[in-house]
Amino acid sequence: MVKRILVALGGNAIKKADEKGSSAEQFRNCYATCKLLAQIVKTMKKGDRLIITHGNGPQIGNLMIQQEEVKHLVPAQTMDVVGAMTQGQIGYMLQQTLMNCLREEGIDTPVCAVISQTLVDKEDPEFFHEAATKPVGNFLTEEEAVMLKKRNPEYVIRKVKPAGERIWRRTVPSPHPVANVEEAAIRRLVDAGFIVIASGGGGIPVIQDEHGRYKGVEAVVDKDLAGERLAEVCNANVFLILTDMEKVKLNFGKPNEQDVDKMTDTEAKKYLEEEHFILGSMEPKIKACIQFLESGGEKAIITSPDKTVEALEGKTGTLIYRN
Amino acid sequence: MVKRILVALGGNAIKKADEKGSSAEQFRNCYATCKLLAQIVKTMKKGDRLIITHGNGPQIGNLMIQQEEVKHLVPAQTMDVVGAMTQGQIGYMLQQTLMNCLREEGIDTPVCAVISQTLVDKEDPEFFHEAATKPVGNFLTEEEAVMLKKRNPEYVIRKVKPAGERIWRRTVPSPHPVANVEEAAIRRLVDAGFIVIASGGGGIPVIQDEHGRYKGVEAVVDKDLAGERLAEVCNANVFLILTDMEKVKLNFGKPNEQDVDKMTDTEAKKYLEEEHFILGSMEPKIKACIQFLESGGEKAIITSPDKTVEALEGKTGTLIYRN
Numbered sequence: 001m002v003k004r005i006l007v008a009l010g011g012n013a014i015k016k017a018d019e020k021g022s023s024a025e026q027f028r029n030c031y032a033t034c035k036l037l038a039q040i041v042k043t044m045k046k047g048d049r050l051i052i053t054h055g056n057g058p059q060i061g062n063l064m065i066q067q068e069e070v071k072h073l074v075p076a077q078t079m080d081v082v083g084a085m086t087q088g089q090i091g092y093m094l095q096q097t098l099m100n101c102l103r104e105e106g107i108d109t110p111v112c113a114v115i116s117q118t119l120v121d122k123e124d125p126e127f128f129h130e131a132a133t134k135p136v137g138n139f140l141t142e143e144e145a146v147m148l149k150k151r152n153p154e155y156v157i158r159k160v161k162p163a164g165e166r167i168w169r170r171t172v173p174s175p176h177p178v179a180n181v182e183e184a185a186i187r188r189l190v191d192a193g194f195i196v197i198a199s200g201g202g203g204i205p206v207i208q209d210e211h212g213r214y215k216g217v218e219a220v221v222d223k224d225l226a227g228e229r230l231a232e233v234c235n236a237n238v239f240l241i242l243t244d245m246e247k248v249k250l251n252f253g254k255p256n257e258q259d260v261d262k263m264t265d266t267e268a269k270k271y272l273e274e275e276h277f278i279l280g281s282m283e284p285k286i287k288a289c290i291q292f293l294e295s296g297g298e299k300a301i302i303t304s305p306d307k308t309v310e311a312l313e314g315k316t317g318t319l320i321y322r323n
Numbered sequence: 324m325v326k327r328i329l330v331a332l333g334g335n336a337i338k339k340a341d342e343k344g345s346s347a348e349q350f351r352n353c354y355a356t357c358k359l360l361a362q363i364v365k366t367m368k369k370g371d372r373l374i375i376t377h378g379n380g381p382q383i384g385n386l387m388i389q390q391e392e393v394k395h396l397v398p399a400q401t402m403d404v405v406g407a408m409t410q411g412q413i414g415y416m417l418q419q420t421l422m423n424c425l426r427e428e429g430i431d432t433p434v435c436a437v438i439s440q441t442l443v444d445k446e447d448p449e450f451f452h453e454a455a456t457k458p459v460g461n462f463l464t465e466e467e468a469v470m471l472k473k474r475n476p477e478y479v480i481r482k483v484k485p486a487g488e489r490i491w492r493r494t495v496p497s498p499h500p501v502a503n504v505e506e507a508a509i510r511r512l513v514d515a516g517f518i519v520i521a522s523g524g525g526g527i528p529v530i531q532d533e534h535g536r537y538k539g540v541e542a543v544v545d546k547d548l549a550g551e552r553l554a555e556v557c558n559a560n561v562f563l564i565l566t567d568m569e570k571v572k573l574n575f576g577k578p579n580e581q582d583v584d585k586m587t588d589t590e591a592k593k594y595l596e597e598e599h600f601i602l603g604s605m606e607p608k609i610k611a612c613i614q615f616l617e618s619g620g621e622k623a624i625i626t627s628p629d630k631t632v633e634a635l636e637g638k639t640g641t642l643i644y645r646n
Contacts, residue, residue, distance in 0.1 A: 086411065088409065184517075
């Protein structure tokens with residue numbers, strides 16, 4: 001039975017929360033992650049495939065600070081372009097490091113990172129309400145928030161944290177991914193045996209005009225939902241989401257908090273409705289897993305990077321499967 | 324007779340010298356360039372292919388200023404990583420714009436940009452002399468140069484311009500390209516009919532250690548020499564270098580300056596020896612053309628972007644061909 005595994009790497013696989021994000025730190029984290037990915041590749045049989053997607057939150061955050069702070073010297077690029085930069089950055093770091101880790105295992109499977117645009121609907125409801133849901137860039141004081149709004153009247157800036165002085169942040173729409181623009185190339189490479197890195201940071205969000213022409217928009221597509229689209233494109237049957245928790249939790253943060261070993265898509269939907277999962281964090285991951293199973297995927301697994309191999313063997317993590 | 328054309332776009336195809344380099348400006352320039360590339364695609368027959376590479380001088384310059392200026396807030400990334408960012412940025416802009424221009428012509432050839440590493444020799448002489456040849460980042464006053472050197476003792480900083488106050492600049496090695504690390508993926512996509520954008524900015528320069536593991540280095544590979552390697556990888560028979568001159572000139576800048584309509588590789592070598600061409604500018608382009616012809620290519624053409632179509636028809640530009 002052929003296995004096609006789509007792995008979605010969270011931000012902490014590349015930059016840890018307590019690090020500043022130097023190149024050396026990020027390469028070190030990539031190495032730890034890619035050593036585990038190489039273990040997966042090692043267990044793969046002829047015809048099996050690995051496809052990788054990744055977040056870009058910390059990287060785009062840092063780049064946006066640089067863009068904003070040096071505006072007087074160098075024009076700040078639009079968000080789609082900055083997102084593209086992070087695909088270059090992270091795609092390169094992962095691609096090189098994974099090649100090296102495979103080589104250390106004596107495996108010569110080629111790796112290729114592809115610049116990826118994600119088509120979104122220009123009528124997506126996220127574009128129409130003031131309270132765009134995705135926070136981007138750094139935390140601001142009220143004074144800084146007022147300044148930023150003055151310089152960029154089109155920005156939505158809102159309170160996002162309940163405590164401290166820096167409680168303001170720019171938020172942007174997080175529209176639903178409709179399609180991977182480069183899906184033909186990605187599928188071609190995957191079929192030919194390449195490990196493909198694609199749809200980084202949820203893909204660069206683009207809309208289509210009435211003539212079918214693409215245009216970047218200031219938005220962020222959720223990387224797990226975009227990863228799910230990518231999984232469909234690549235006919236993946238296993239969808240593995242790596243995050244900062246070994247298992248999904250019900251009643252998260254409450255006294256009756258409880259690990260989930262496995263659940264069906266129907267159960268997952270019920271838990272979603274009961275609001276067990278943090279919006280914008282675990283919630284889109286669960287949604288992506290349900291969508292994956294409904295579109296024909298076999299199993300979705302959510303776990304932490306260090307538990308990758310055991311989770312694939314069914315020994316830990318949270319397994320979500322079809323009824 | 325099947326035509327495989329490798330086009331190498333100069334910096335001015337994406338950011339003009341008199342522009343600051345906003346996203347809007349760069350997309351506008353990309354549009355003008357891609358309209359011409361779409362004209363080339365329009366004339367192509369079944370089996371013909373177009374492969375694109377591009378410079379990144381102005382973009383990496385801007386990014387390096389941002390990295391340097393905001394060091395107190397966000398770690399500056401190493402040069403290989405910043406180069407990777409520009410591949411994401413420019414790859415995205417070209418890919419999207421070319422897709423749109425093709426659509427305007429009713430052509431549905433798919434386009435794909437690939438993150439590309441260029442292998443260089445860790446024993447390349449460029450790594451061993453103080454006078455690394457490639458200027459990067461902005462022009463500095465003596466005071467700024469001293470400051471930069473203090474903060475980064477490993478930097479080579481030298482006088483690069485004969486006049487004005489800002490005559491200091493950081494220079495880095497410009498090693499010779501040995502191979503495209505992602506050549507298998509690139510070749511696969513080209514063979515399958517994709518227009519591939521690769522080896523941007525000369526590719527991200529990497530060396531290999533004794534175990535074959537890759538590692539990025541602080542260097543810049545000449546984009547035309549790297550483009551020539553890419554042309555070999557893709558079995559291109561036409562190598563088209565777009566720059567800011569319609570034709571190559573002999574005795575450049577002198578009273579007896581003279582356009583070259585065509586020349587053989589032998590003549591080109593003679594002119595190189597006679598030092599007709601500016602080092603680091605026209606000189607590597609001529610070298611790349613000679614290398615292309617010697618490795619089996621049919622013809623190399625150097626012209627300006629607006630003359631692309633006429634030059635391919637043999638009506639203008641400088642043609643370099645084999646004896």
